[in-house]
Amino acid sequence: MKSNQTLSLAVVGLALAGWVGYSFYTAYQPQPMRIQGMIEAQQYSISSKVPGRIDQVLVRKGDNIEKGQLIFTLHSPEIEAKLEQAKAGEKAAGALAQEAETGARSQQIQASKDQWLKAKAAADLMEKTYQRVNNLYADGVVAEQKRDEARTQWQAAKYTESAAFQMYQMAKEGAREETKVAAAEKVRMAAGQVAEVEAFAADTQIESWFEGEVAQVLLQSGELAPQGFPVVTITDTKDAWAVLNVREDYLKHFKKGDTFEAYLPALDRSEQFVVAHIAVMGDFATWRSTDASQGFDLRTFEIEARPVNQDSELRVGMSLVVEL
The missing domain is CATH 2.40.50.100 (RNA polymerase II/Efflux pump adaptor protein, barrel-sandwich hybrid domain)
Known part of the structure; x- marks a missing residue:
């Protein structure tokens, strides 16, 4: 009986010693490194x-x-008013271009012709008058001054006839080619202004x-x-990704294209992510001194990782945990 008690105490002692030894062993084992990140998604402003x-x-x-x-x-009376102005300007430019292409009206051409015929008749009359006065001057009936005055009036009438004839020709020929081109370009410019205002008006329906x-x-x-x-x-929930801030001494675990597993508390499950981007420049968001005497420190790099299976349940702001 006494030997059985001794044996039991020995077994209990061995078990207790084993438990204490295992506890010390596990206590001094390196703990897994946990890195916490956050889910972000593409956002657009309308x-x-x-x-x-x-x-x-x-x-x-x-x-x-x-x-x-x-x-x-949007409601914008200013744009509506500008559109009316632009359309009116386009109509006016079109009318001027049409006038340039069509030329003068038949009434205008006839009026110019009548003015020319009137001036021609006056010139013919002044020519006859000059011939009579010149004959009288040759007979010594009138003074030389009278003859010169008649001659001057005849010359002036000829110039008036020439000017009237040129106006008549212009009325028949219509606008010059340069004028027609300028009028057509003004129509295009006015149409462009209308299109511009219409684009602004369309942008009131977003x-x-x-x-x-x-x-x-x-x-x-x-x-x-x-x-x-x-x-x-x-927010485009179909375009979500994970963002992790990784200290550079753990950066070896995250290479572009590598896959890792992360636990999402909000969904109570783990997801696979692929490293898509590693920030080129390190930051000092978190750091640890490696040599206190020389002041060296470890920088932090931002890592973006895309989910292997894009899930619409991923929401902006969700936390995720990665164990190394």
């Missing part, structure tokens, strides 16, 4: 290139958005260029939206 007052916001936070879907509308989920709605109906101010932000 804004307008023209300022205006928000008319309607057609989405809410959490809505899933398709590419080309109408997001919000559609999404991306697919994703509405993350924020920053302005509401009735508020003023400055040019380029983000009214709605969209």
Whole structure:
């Protein structure tokens, strides 16, 4: 009986010694290094290139958005007024170009011809008058002064006839080729101005260029939206990645293209990630001195990793843990 008790005590003592030894062994074993990261995703800002007052916001936070879907509308009386002005200018330029191509109206041509015929008749009359006065001068009836006056009036009438004839020719020929080209170019310029204002007007109906989920709605109906101010932000949940800040002495575990496993507490499961990018320049976000006497330290590098299986359940801000 006594020997059995002794044996039991020996067994208990050995077990206790083994447990203490194992505890000391495990206590002095190196602990796994844990690196915590965060999920990020591509975000887009939906804004307008023209300022205006928000008319309607057609989405809410959490809505899933398709590419080309109408997001919000603007009310801008200034753009509407400018569009009317531009269209009026285009019509005026077109009318001038048409006039240049068509030339003068038949009534204008006839009026110019009548002015020329009138001037020609006056010139013929002054020529006859001069011949009579010259004959009288030769007979000594009139003074030389009278003859010179008649001759001057005849010459002036000839110049008036020539000017009237040139005006008549211009009316028949119409505008010069350079004038027609200039008028046509003014039409093109006016059309460009209309197209520009129409583009601004179209940008009061803002559609999404991306697919994703509405993350924020920053302005509401009735508020003023400055040019380029983000009214709605969209998160592309299908384009998510993990960001880790890794100290450089652990950087050997993360090479571009390597795969590692990370635990996501929010989803209570592990996911596989592939290293996609390693920051070229280190940062001092966290550091540890390697030589206190010389002041050397370890830098931190930012690593981006893409999930092997892109999962829409990944949300911005989720934590993930990697054990090395």
